[in-house]
Every structure is written in C-alpha cells, then in structure tokens.
Amino acid sequence: MPDCRPPLAEPSVPHRRLPEGACDAHCHVFGPADRFPYAQGRAYTPPDAPYxxxxxxxxxxxLTRAVIVQANCHGHDHAALLEAVARGQGRYRGVALLPPQADAALIRTLHEGGVRGARFNFVPHLGAPPPPDVFERIVSSIAALGWHVCLHVDGATIDALLPRLARLPVPFVVDHMGRIRARDxxxxxxxxxxxxxxxxxxxxVKVSGMDRIGDGKRPFRESLPFVRALVEALPERTLWGTDWPHPNVAGEMPDDGELVDAFFExxxxxxxxxxxLVENPARLYGF
Incomplete structure (x- = not known):
C-alpha cells in the first residue's frame, strides 16, 4: 500500500504563460506498479503516477520539456523512466540511479534511451551515501558521454562535499536548493x-522543492528570496523544476500551477x- 500522498488531482492553471520550450528539470514517474513494480527495500511506496x-x-x-529523475522507490530498474522518455518523443530526458556495479554497456543503453545524468543520494534518511570509490568510478564512466552528476544533498553536507565536487571531470547539479531551511x-x-x-x-543548482525548504504551507512564499538569490548568483547554471508528484511531502501538497506563478514572482x-526555463536545460540536457 502507498505510504505517501498523491499529487493534487486538479492543480491550478498558472496565471502567467511559460515560454515555448520551458522545461521541468526535476520530476518523476511512478509505476504503474502492475507493469513497473517498486523496488524491494525501498524507503517509501508512492501511489502510481505514470507517464x-x-x-x-x-x-x-x-511545460513542453522535462527531465525525469529516477527515484529511490524504483531502485535501479529504469523501465518506467525509459518508457516515459521514449513516449515523450524528444521532449523528455532522464537522470539515472545507477547500481554500484554499473558498467559501460548499461550506461550506453541508458544513454541511447535518453538519459543524460547519474543521481547520487547524500540525504541520510534515504539511505547510505555511495562509497567514494564507487562514486569516482561511475563519474569516470559517464564522463565520456557528456553526462552530469545530480546530487541529492541537504544543507549539512554541502561544505563537506565541495572539495570532491570541485575536482569532478563532469558538471554537477545540486537538487532542491540543497534542501536548505528557509527559516535559517x-x-x-x-x-x-x-x-x-x-x-x-x-x-x-535546481530551484526546485520550494515546499521542502519552506514551512510546508502553500504557496511557500518564504522560499522565494532563496530562489531569487540563486537565479541571480548562477543565471546560466540554474534550473527550475516542479518535483512532481511530490513524494514524501510533509506539509501541504504543492499546487504545480502555483509553483509556476511563484517562479515568475x-x-x-x-x-x-x-x-x-529554456536555454539552461537545453544546453545541459541536449534538447
């Protein structure tokens, strides 16, 4: 049985119109479980949220483009992600969650399926971080294909990781504004x-997860100064995403139309x- 809530059935339509080619640079697909079973030992079980x-x-x-990020609940089985990317007919790309033993053949298969990055988790409640040797080997393997590293971190781990990250031979993307806390x-x-x-x-940096850094109450306005500061600091290296279908949300379920309007603000x-919204993701993901 699912242990997290579904997204809103009818999110609002934004008051402002997004530019053509606007990209949701962080979203997920879940299931359907009868076709794409969830992983054994997963940290959570979501309700189905398919393509x-x-x-x-x-x-x-x-939104006309998107980056589908493999989530913990599907483990290393990318079947649901690959099907969604294929059905997107060039509008979608993927970010993989590679197993420690990932080899060149697997990485090439995922690349041909539209994957352009590898995600690593450094948030303790979602599992142990990758051993340094595994991290470095996978990074070396993906470099030749022009992939990037996607990092799920929290505020407490950023400083400790920076020396390693600065030496990477590939770009790296910090998810959800590093899960910093707006109240700080x-x-x-x-x-x-x-x-x-x-x-x-x-x-x-992805300016996604406004609800995750805020107080959990829509429309998460306390997060806006942080979005604004990051966009201004890294204008050519910032991405925006919804984080749909918002797994493991502790507070109110985000309204994706409100999230679009919040970014305009x-x-x-x-x-x-x-x-x-358009140029940065096109450059990083090859749209």
Missing amino acids: EMLSALHGRVG GLDAPAFRSLLGLARVPGAW ACPDQALRRQV
Missing part, C-alpha cells in the same frame, strides 16, 4: 555555501526567466 499523469500535468501548466535565513552558512557555487566551474526579468 500519462505527468504528461497531462505538463500540458495543464504549459539568507545568511545561513549552508545557503552561503550554495551561493558560493557561482565560483565553482561546472556547478549547477521570484524571477520577474523575462530574459532571465527564459535563460533558466
């Missing part, structure tokens, strides 16, 4: 470290919005 639901959500809010303020050490990525070549400059 059809994701595509409908994107049509409703005006813009001058908190974890957020200053995140802003400091502007000085690190190859570092990118946090980033009022039209050219900069287009940079983040």
